[in-house]
Amino acid sequence: MAQSFRALLDLCKRRGFLYQSAEIYGGLRGAYDYGPLGVELKKNILNSWWRQNVYYRDDVVGLDTSIITPHPVLKASGHVDEFTDLLVDCTLTKERFRPDKAPSVKFLPFAEKPESGEIPIEAPDKETAKAWQKTIQEQLAPGIVTSVHGKNIHLHVKTLVEPNENGEGGSITFKANGVPELKICYHGYVEPTTNSPFLTDSRPFNLMFKTFLDPIDPIERVIQTTKKHDVDSKQSTREAVDEVLRPSTVYLRPETAQGVFINFEQVTRTMKTKPPFGIAQVGKSFRNEIRLEHGIFRTPEFEQMELEYFVAPWESGHWFSYWRQRRYNWWLEHACYPKNFRQRDHGKNEMAHYATGCTDVEYLYPWGWGEVEGVANRGNFDLTQHIKNTNANFEVVEDEVRISPNVTTDHSLIPKEKPARYVPHVVESSCGLNRAMLAYLCDAFHQVVDETGTNKQPRTILKLDPRLAPIKCAVMPLTGKAEFMPIVEKVAKSLRRQGWYTVVESQKLKIGKRYYRHDEVGTPWCVTVDFQSLEDGTVTLRDRDTGAQQRFAWQDVKKHIGEKLSDADDDN
CATH class of the missing domain: 3.40.50.800 (Anticodon-binding domain)
Known part of the structure; x- marks a missing residue:
């Protein structure tokens, strides 16, 4: 499977689907340019999505909002304080990664809970293996017993204790020379590429790209604030710098949804519409991802196709089920192998605190199942937050409660007063255009051998849906x-x-x-x-x-x- 994926990436570069960005300058990690055929494929996927969600319906309109987003918008939505991933550093390899995606430690032999054994750390080459062995013995675990086998370093283990449910209490005790006990903390995972257990504790890492919209260089204000700040002040230097920069602080949006929410009242006023109705948007988003991987699967700059569908609270369960199935059908419509797409419902511990339901559409990539779209019942959290921070008028007022025909209704959520007032709930469909492109390329990639001819080398057929073909x-x-x-x-x-x-x-x-x-x-x-x-x-x-x-x-x-x-x- 890995070989097939490498062949696909080679095809994408050779035939003009994808190029490494700034390749003549050595390339930019995680950044890709879309060549002549890549542009067409991406545009065709986007057009199919837009046709089905906007042009084929009479209850959805489009929107295109600014990428640059003011601080108050993302403060209200919770992104400034909460939009984080946990970050772990490997003290040996200097790699950074998310612990929730990291594997547990592997042993030689590959026993799950060995009484004793060896942990192999895989270096890129023999020279690096020797250098890493020296770092381990002199800095990370002085006295540890190790051995080098080619480009692998073997750590000789005495005992392993698995962490508890909270990720605490785990440890690895190594065989050592000259010390009675050599133990390190083990949280249940290792650095994914090398199997190294030498890790820092996890810490939160905000994923947003911050910049400044200001005619004056903000660095000068940082310098002046740092010089003037009283070291005895209760306010830290960082807090003082953030405060002076806040009026000019902006972000590259981490999602397109907030631009839709803050325009809710303007769209309803200009388009003369009431729930249920949707606002669709396609555009670039930016996330300072800890780990960039699998080509265009995870990149700091990506495109989203999002639909925010506003509904009466008492109909939200119905519309969540409706969009959950409708969006899944769209993926199957263009697939060569529908069995390689699936839906996965989130458990309660996975969902955001304001969500009452969330389902991912996943594709079986060569490295395993990966999310390509999420459909979520977000409740009225987003609109309510912006109401609290701006006093915006996002309430819907109806003289008589409208109950849509053939729609399952939760009567406990229907307002009793007249006229009825409510803040709409939102069912969100959020799809990654870049991931969609990669999924359909993997799905369409076929290598066949002509058994009747003399040439036994496989040739490639990209069996894309004709509507998507570049x-x-x-x-x-x-x-x-x-x-x-x-x-x-x-x-x-x-x-x-x-x-x-x-x-x-x-x-x-x-x-x-x-x-x-x-x-x-x-x-x-x-x-x-x-x-x-x-x-x-x-x-x-x-x-x-x-x-x-x-x-x-x-x-x-x-x-x-x-x-x-x-x-x-x-x-x-």
């Missing part, structure tokens, strides 16, 4: 002769006018190899213009998945492709 059609002259080009250009022009990305593939390669090149990037149809085309105006249309070829008048190609794309939409 290139809809490749038009190919049989040879490089100029006489084919007038019809080639006519076919390409007729398809481009439908809004389909179409390329002319006139490389000096055999037609079969050109077909295979487009199989590799997921092009669902190829059109060949040959000598018969010059006689009767017909062309050959070849299907990516079946290899079937049909002959049409060149004017009918757009009709055939249009019907195929339309049928896919009509089926869902």
